[in-house]
Amino acid sequence: EVQLVQSGAEVKKPGESLxxxxxxxxxxxxxxxxGWVRQMPGKGLEWMxxxxxxxxxxxxxxxxxxxVTISADKSISTAYLQxxxxxxxxxxxxxxxxxxxxxxxxxxxxxxxxxxxxx
Amino acid sequence: DIQLTQSPSxxxxxxGDRVTITCRASQGISSYLAWYQxxxxxxPKLLIYAASTLQSGVPSRFSGSGSGTEFTLTISSLQPExxxxxxxxxxxxxxxTFGPGTKVDIK
Numbered sequence: 001e002v003q004l005v006q007s008g009a010e011v012k013k014p015g016e017s018l019x020x021x022x023x024x025x026x027x028x029x030x031x032x033x034x035g036w037v038r039q040m041p042g043k044g045l046e047w048m049x050x051x052x053x054x055x056x057x058x059x060x061x062x063x064x065x066x067x068v069t070i071s072a073d074k075s076i077s078t079a080y081l082q083x084x085x086x087x088x089x090x091x092x093x094x095x096x097x098x099x100x101x102x103x104x105x106x107x108x109x110x111x112x113x114x115x116x117x118x119x
Numbered sequence: 120d121i122q123l124t125q126s127p128s129x130x131x132x133x134x135g136d137r138v139t140i141t142c143r144a145s146q147g148i149s150s151y152l153a154w155y156q157x158x159x160x161x162x163p164k165l166l167i168y169a170a171s172t173l174q175s176g177v178p179s180r181f182s183g184s185g186s187g188t189e190f191t192l193t194i195s196s197l198q199p200e201x202x203x204x205x206x207x208x209x210x211x212x213x214x215x216t217f218g219p220g221t222k223v224d225i226k
Contacts, residue, residue, distance in 0.1 A: 035215075037163075037217075044206065044217060044218075044219050044220045045155075045157075045163065045206055045208075045217040045220075046217065047208070047214050047215045047216055047217060049214075050215075059213050059214075060214075061120075061213070061214035062120070062214065063214070095162055095163070097162075097163075103151060103210045103211070103215070104168065104210060105153035105155075105165050105168045105208060105210060106155075106163075106165060107165050107174070109162035109163060109164075110162065111162060112162055
């Protein structure tokens with residue numbers, strides 16, 4: 001069974017760093033892209049970027065380039081989304097999802113990680 | 120970036136109704152369009168890809184059509200479990216933007 005299991009909810013202060021994770025199982029992790037999607041409270045879905053764990057090829061949305069870093073450790077079938085300095089505006093639910101090809105839709109999604117940034 | 124608009128933003132419908140949601144792209148995207156359903160507190164679920172191909176396990180009352188810049192998602196007979204928010208996504212060029220969503224509510 002294909003599963004993407006994300007790390008738990010986080011509460012952080014502005015300026016702190018954070019790395020959240022997404023562990024894949026039930027499929028060949030290095031053969032699928034993993035993408036990250038932001039959903040701010042009460043708002044729609046925003047495509048942040050995507051990584052191919054097989055060779056770490058990564059693409060970012062211009063809106064998120066330089067704001068976050070997407071990475072993957074194929075040895076443990078895990079993708080990451082990280083911030084070096086959080087802002088209150090980073091408060092959102094973050095979903096990881098997989099796709100077979102970079103221009104195909106996300107067919108399996110993680111359960112989401114809620115990140116709350118507040119002083 | 121390719122911009123997507125959806126109409127309507129909100130619709131109120133009854134069980135058994137035929138519902139149509141439109142997604143328009145700011146430039147041609149061939150058939151590189153997907154539709155997702157999201158229920159409150161849940162991750163999105165893929166319904167349709169390549170504009171008109173039903174994802175495995177999705178009921179046949181859902182259908183998609185269109186190409187180029189205009190696309191539609193149709194629910195032929197709305198069921199209680201279909202009350203949700205629906206998003207389109209273009210997969211033609213980076214970044215793979217989503218539409219703003221259409222919330223389908225109970226009349």
